[in-house]
Amino acid sequence: MNAETTTVNVSTPGGDYPIHIGPGRLDQLHSSIPADATAIAIITTTVIGALYGARVRAALEGTGKRVIYVELPDGEAHKNSDTLNQIFDVLLQNRLDRKAVLVALGGGVVGDMVGFAAATYMRGIQFLQVPTTLLAQVDSSVGGKTAINHPLGKNMIGAFHQPVGVEIDTDVLETLPAREISAGLAEVIKYGMIIDADFFDWCEANMAALRALNPTAITYAIKRSCEIKAYVVSRDERESGLRAILNFGHTFGHAIEAGLGYGEWLHGEAVGCGMIQAAQLSQRALGLSADSVSRIAALVRASGCPDVPPALGTSRWVELMQVDKKAQDGTIRFVLLDRIGSARVQTVPADMLEAVLASA
């Protein structure tokens, strides 16, 4: 292990595994492959493959094991059953068995879809997360949520399936567009809002350094985000309670993504804007202070995410939010704050929601 590498350990009923965070991790991936693996399948996209495919293949061929390499089309539009079946075709054509390991090299789309392929190929095989976007590094690669989209809703088909490890190479952030950095920072500041007021303060003080990818700042933000996510999923792997608070801003955010068409806004951008709406709803429903709402809105703006929700119309907003996986019997359930650093899940009266949506 390189001296510059930080490790965060995740412990869940579905498995314990390390998150390695540091520069140059892409060249060290062989260290995360289980010794009894019979083969390795690297699954990435054409875009990420062009940047890192050769390095990752070289690192994994260092294990001496058979390595399969697959590039899929890039983008959320391909996170569906057709692309999933393409993965299964390759795995079966190459006769990968139950002891094969999948390597998800890419952003959240790749991680979610490859994770779901691993969850269901021969009823479950091992996989390694190698997230290449800030958003995937601080959120989707940790905790074992896997899924594909359905035409009627995002992430509607999926499974809980923990990886054998998460390898976060901080160098890869250098090639990310600024917009993707902002989208990832939305999930970073979310952790402060829902559970850690000190981290919220730290994000306020360090937002410029984070957007400039200052190595010390960004490494700490990734580490702290992973620690908080690991804490939450260790207590509630299957989202029967606490874990739902990680969805702060997501009920609004998913409606934005679906309402505008997936890919129009980045997931993190929609969540950033959705957190402002959720804060406004928290003010009405739980008495979150006006100052806190202002600070939340200011921090979202400072991260570079949009702060003005699209004008979808109230009835369309509600219709889109009813598909949310937290809904029960058609009743939408929201993650709300009573103060910065403290979240809960609950329903709200329709008029409160409509008042927030009317300003959208």
Add this chain to the structure above:
Amino acid sequence: MNAETTTVNVSTPGGDYPIHIGPGRLDQLHSSIPADATAIAIITTTVIGALYGARVRAALEGTGKRVIYVELPDGEAHKNSDTLNQIFDVLLQNRLDRKAVLVALGGGVVGDMVGFAAATYMRGIQFLQVPTTLLAQVDSSVGGKTAINHPLGKNMIGAFHQPVGVEIDTDVLETLPAREISAGLAEVIKYGMIIDADFFDWCEANMAALRALNPTAITYAIKRSCEIKAYVVSRDERESGLRAILNFGHTFGHAIEAGLGYGEWLHGEAVGCGMIQAAQLSQRALGLSADSVSRIAALVRASGCPDVPPALGTSRWVELMQVDKKAQDGTIRFVLLDRIGSARVQTVPADMLEAVLASA
């Protein structure tokens, strides 16, 4: 609970649940629906729906909950991702949420596919198994294995997902063709072969009564089969060891099914014939006695299953068996017997396998 109903309890890391066995259970299904269910989706086939759909709807509407009813095309050929997506379409169109319960009414195809839909819809919802074939009652409905087929292999895509209960109505066996009874009996006698020599003896003595659906005999056979299966899966839910012995005869059987085209032989018929081949291989590899091989072959014949394997050719047999999920790195692993009532998983020298296949 009706006095004529027998209960077998299943306990696994993934959940504890009862198996209810008895006449008239179809009219009692409401008792197995969790009180907090938000809706019920009955999923069956056109064939089973015509026989029992109305009764099952009536029983479940007795809960006062919203009931959705879906008929799918019948048969193994439809156990694929297209039909699975049809299920998801209906669930999403009807806005079923995470607290909805699926009811799998049908044979193994329905149980496996609806179970997999339940395993992956919104990352997992509850489901009830209502098996209507003898084979599904004694085997596939118990233990939480769910799957769909892929063009390159049977049950290749799936998950472990335990039901909330299994409701076995022994009356439904009356409408089953004799061939389906024989196919189910193959799995019944398998339990004696792998783990319970006394039950093997009992099956030898009672085969005529079983084929005639004598109520006392068939109920005991179902109960004892469910007990043994529950014992095995409670010790190894995820098939990392012991559970693999349930696949006795299946490596040959799956090759027969795939080699002839799914549906040509029933699954149980292929397993029945495959158990004779596995017994012959056990004789060569583990010294299983010639008398035991003869008794196994005679009991398969007495059950009404075919005892002569199709002439696929040795190289095709081997190719088909390499796709088996127990294979590791291309090496086929077999469930073999050292005596009736005692099984283990192991590899065999190629010449032993070829000698058995040469007689096919």
